[in-house]
Amino acid sequence: MSASVLIDGHNLTLQNATGIGTYARNLAAAARKLGFEPELLLGGNSSVDRRDPQLSEIFLFDALTQLKPSPKIQAQRFLAGIAGKPFGIRATELARVGAVEDSSAMSLLGFGKLHVATSLFEYALSHFRRYGAPAEVKLATPPGLFHLTFPAPLKTRGCPNIYTIHDIVPLRLPQTTLDNKKVFLQLVRYLCRRADHIVTVSEFSKQDIMRFFGLPESRITNTYQSVGLPPSITGKSDDQVADEVAKSFGLDFRSYYMFYGAIEPKKNLSRLVDAYAASGSRFPLIVVGALGWLYETDLEKLKDDRFAFYRQETDRIVPSRRVQRIPYLPFSQLMTLVKGARGVLFPSLYEGFGLPVLEAMALGTPVITSNIAALPEIADDAAMLVEPTDVEAIAGAIQTFDHDDGLRQELSLRGLKRAAFFSLDAYQQRLGSLYAGLGVSPRAQ
Numbered sequence: 001m002s003a004s005v006l007i008d009g010h011n012l013t014l015q016n017a018t019g020i021g022t023y024a025r026n027l028a029a030a031a032r033k034l035g036f037e038p039e040l041l042l043g044g045n046s047s048v049d050r051r052d053p054q055l056s057e058i059f060l061f062d063a064l065t066q067l068k069p070s071p072k073i074q075a076q077r078f079l080a081g082i083a084g085k086p087f088g089i090r091a092t093e094l095a096r097v098g099a100v101e102d103s104s105a106m107s108l109l110g111f112g113k114l115h116v117a118t119s120l121f122e123y124a125l126s127h128f129r130r131y132g133a134p135a136e137v138k139l140a141t142p143p144g145l146f147h148l149t150f151p152a153p154l155k156t157r158g159c160p161n162i163y164t165i166h167d168i169v170p171l172r173l174p175q176t177t178l179d180n181k182k183v184f185l186q187l188v189r190y191l192c193r194r195a196d197h198i199v200t201v202s203e204f205s206k207q208d209i210m211r212f213f214g215l216p217e218s219r220i221t222n223t224y225q226s227v228g229l230p231p232s233i234t235g236k237s238d239d240q241v242a243d244e245v246a247k248s249f250g251l252d253f254r255s256y257y258m259f260y261g262a263i264e265p266k267k268n269l270s271r272l273v274d275a276y277a278a279s280g281s282r283f284p285l286i287v288v289g290a291l292g293w294l295y296e297t298d299l300e301k302l303k304d305d306r307f308a309f310y311r312q313e314t315d316r317i318v319p320s321r322r323v324q325r326i327p328y329l330p331f332s333q334l335m336t337l338v339k340g341a342r343g344v345l346f347p348s349l350y351e352g353f354g355l356p357v358l359e360a361m362a363l364g365t366p367v368i369t370s371n372i373a374a375l376p377e378i379a380d381d382a383a384m385l386v387e388p389t390d391v392e393a394i395a396g397a398i399q400t401f402d403h404d405d406g407l408r409q410e411l412s413l414r415g416l417k418r419a420a421f422f423s424l425d426a427y428q429q430r431l432g433s434l435y436a437g438l439g440v441s442p443r444a445q
Contacts, residue, residue: 003144003442004112005031005435006159008152009042010121012108019355020166023201024149026226028110030428031147034435035442039143040111041091041154043120045069053095060116061100073119080123084130088138089154091117115139121152128153128187145440147199151188160196160438167205167352167374168212169266176265176349178293189213197438201225204374205352221434225353226427227419229362233335245340248333249286257285257398258341258365260334260356263299264292266349268370268388273301273323275394276345281402283342287325288334339363343401343408346370347388354378358422361415366408368397378422382414 007028011020028038045068046059069077094114108114117123117137127135134153137146142158155161165188170179192198192213198220200206206222209215236244242253257276261267269287276285287302307323329337338344344360346369354375360367367383369375376385384400384407386393401408420426435441 003440004037004039005440006039006041006115006139006143006146006156007031007111008148008150008154009040009108009111010152011149012040013042013044019353020149022227022355023164023166023225025110026228026424026427027147027149027431029228030226030424030431032110033424033428034432036144036435037112038110039113039115040108041115041117041120041137042094043117043122045073045119047118048092048094048116050092050095053097054099056094056116057097057099060094060114069119077119077122077126080119080126082130084127085123085135086127086131088136089117089120089123090138091115091120093140120154124153125183129183132186133190145435145438151184151191153187160440162197162199162438163191163195164199164201165191165205165209166201167350168208169350169352171212172208173266173350176294192219195219197221197434199223199434201353202374202377204377221430221437223430223434224422224427225355225358226422226424227355227358227362228424229335229359233332233339234363236336236339241336241340244336249337251284251286251337251340253340254342256283256341257281257343257345257401258288258338259285259345260288260338261346261348262292263287263289263295265294266351267292267298268347268349269298270301271389271391272345272347272394273298273304275347275391276323276398277304277306278391278395279398279402281398283402284321285323285345286337286341287323288327288329288337289325290327335359335363338365341365343368343398345394345398346375347386347394348373348375349388351375351378357383358419362419362422364412364416366401366411366415368394368401380414380418382411382418384411 007024012024031038044060048056094116124135134155137154137156145159146156146161148163151163151165170177170181170184174181192215200222201224203222206220245251302323302325307321338360343366346356348370350373352374357367357369357378361382369379369383370388371385384397386397
């Protein structure tokens with residue numbers, strides 16, 4: 001019988017997919033390959049009714065239920081805000097009866113048991129604010145390991161509790177996030193003192209966390225991240241990609257630039273758009289990203305009249321734009337668009353890893369990215385690096401990509417080689433070493 005690894009699913013249930021959601025899925029896949037049974041811990045606005053497993057499963061996926069908690073649950077959250085959850089938060093296993101076609105963005109395929117606790121993360125935050133310590137999750141049977149994919153104020157008994165801290169952006173660039181900085185600082189301080197281990201995703205983040213919190217190196221491990229791109233995407237020929245981007249988006253192969261990610265201040269989108277305009281590039285810029293926070297200035301830039309023009313289409317004149325935004329694309333379609341791009345532009349102000357850089361390299365698409373935080377570590381010599389606050393430098397890099405096909409081809413080849421360092425097999429080995437060091441084996445003791 002395999003030992004289980006319990007993984008939190010908070011970022012899998014958010015309306016807009018996040019990089020941490022991708023991290024959780026890759027973590028589960030790697031744990032399973034190591035011989036562990038990945039289990040998932042979820043919160044929600046409804047409880048599990050053992051007498052009606054079909055309805056419980058439906059409620060878990062129901063958007064309306066998740067958006068509108070009942071008056072009873074609202075009252076319970078109010079009380080938890082006053083008293084916390086000193087007796088713990090009970091999680092109930094949800095029977096998988098196949099009532100729901102599990103193919104949505106919240107897909108839970110790849111996980112074994114599902115454990116659901118009503119208002120889990122809301123209660124945990126209230127408890128931490130009240131007591132300055134994580135709330136205990138009560139399970140019928142403790143897992144072999146509880147691996148939280150972000151610094152959540154939760155813990156469970158009977159196994160090691162480890163926490164992945166991707167970065168400390170709320171503390172390093174407080175003006176770029178809406179996190180409660182006091183709570184975030186207190187929580188990470190607590191975890192650095194009391195967690196069984198801290199995990200992170202780059203040497204940059206590891207050193208940043210160690211310096212900021214005085215954390216000994218023996219208490220933190222960098223496993224990096226990985227990306228799992230199926231052969232159905234990586235194996236597409238240039239002709240196939242060209243045909244798909246032409247039919248779906250009206251774009252020519254290798255004749256457009258891409259930025260993708262949440263529209264939020266740290267992504268530096270306003271400077272990127274200004275740099276793109278200054279470059280005079282004839283290739284359109286496609287922005288794929290859901291609205292994050294503090295996005296008003298970025299949206300104004302994207303709507304700027306300087307990017308509007310008219311083009312001839314058979315027997316009529318139609319309006320068009322050199323900068324276009326697409327709020328959301330399914331993963332397969334997004335990766336096809338990346339594979340067909342002339343380059344991915346990702347001059348972020350701060351990243352603990354920078355998943356779009358890795359995904360683009362793995363697809364053979366050249367990248368322009370920042371020379372700060374973890375980005376030069378991830379890209380190594382396989383991307384063109386720029387100072388992210390220097391609009392002229394970004395514009396110059398775009399002009400280079402416009403005209404130097406030889407450099408783009410060289411970066412494409414280097415990117416494919418660099419991406420191999422972050423393969424699923426390499427990630428699995430790092431994760432296995434981490435778990436073994438904590439005394440957790442894939443076979444139950």
